[in-house]
Amino acid sequence: MAEKPDQWTSAIDTTRPSIARSYDVVLRGKDNFEVDRAFVGEIVKVVPEIFDVAAYNRQILGRGVRFLVEQGITQFIDLGSGLPTVENTHQVAQRANPESRVVYVDNDPMVLAHGRALLAENDRTSVVTSDLRDPAAILADPAVKKQIDLGRPVGVMLVGILHHLHDDEDPRGIVEAYMAAVPSGSYLFITHFCASSQDSRDAEKKFLALLGTGRFRTVEEITGFFDGFELVEPGVVPLPLWRPEGSVPSELSVGQRLMYGGIARKP
16 A cells, blocks of 8 residues: 555654665755755855865765676665655666666655655666665565565665664674675675765764764775775776766865775675
């Protein structure tokens, strides 16, 4: 039975910023509230390039998904996917291979509402409202089981979301749980805030104070998420440097170094 609109709207908290809606703000979307815009306004004071950072993250999502399709990946679990915007995972993947299947997972009820409307006529894509910190529940979800064959390689995506897990929530163990559930030949795709400058450390303080999450981990810590897997070239690098499709400056700005990312294959 389909959910009625009031069942999800009643769960939307407009009194505090949300991760998905704040990301929508920096992507210059319209699915956000004043509390989200105010939060981003505070971040801009510390990192004026934050809107550009969101664009870099969106661009690497496209490059990464196209790379994975080229490796033969036709099914994706996009964890902490955020609100639908341009060049979503399913659009990139299905343009490269129309057989691609995608499951979006997010705990924000607005993602479910907008996602269902967007994907109403796309039977190879599903949206699941769930907390990525519970891999067992997500992997057992009927929508996931319908779209994803865990007997074949999967692209596990944690793009711009692991930094919203605190250290005591065992983000590495969560990554390992998802990757343990997928077979050899699967890929892990991560982007993450990086403690690459004093500005990034100041931004972390703002995130933690105003949003309650936002860990800017070191390059070594981010690389540690890929332990046991085969990193593809060029490894874990600032987003603009991961397989760029155009020229990049010889010296990166604070914003260009604010997030690092990489992709690795499960042997």
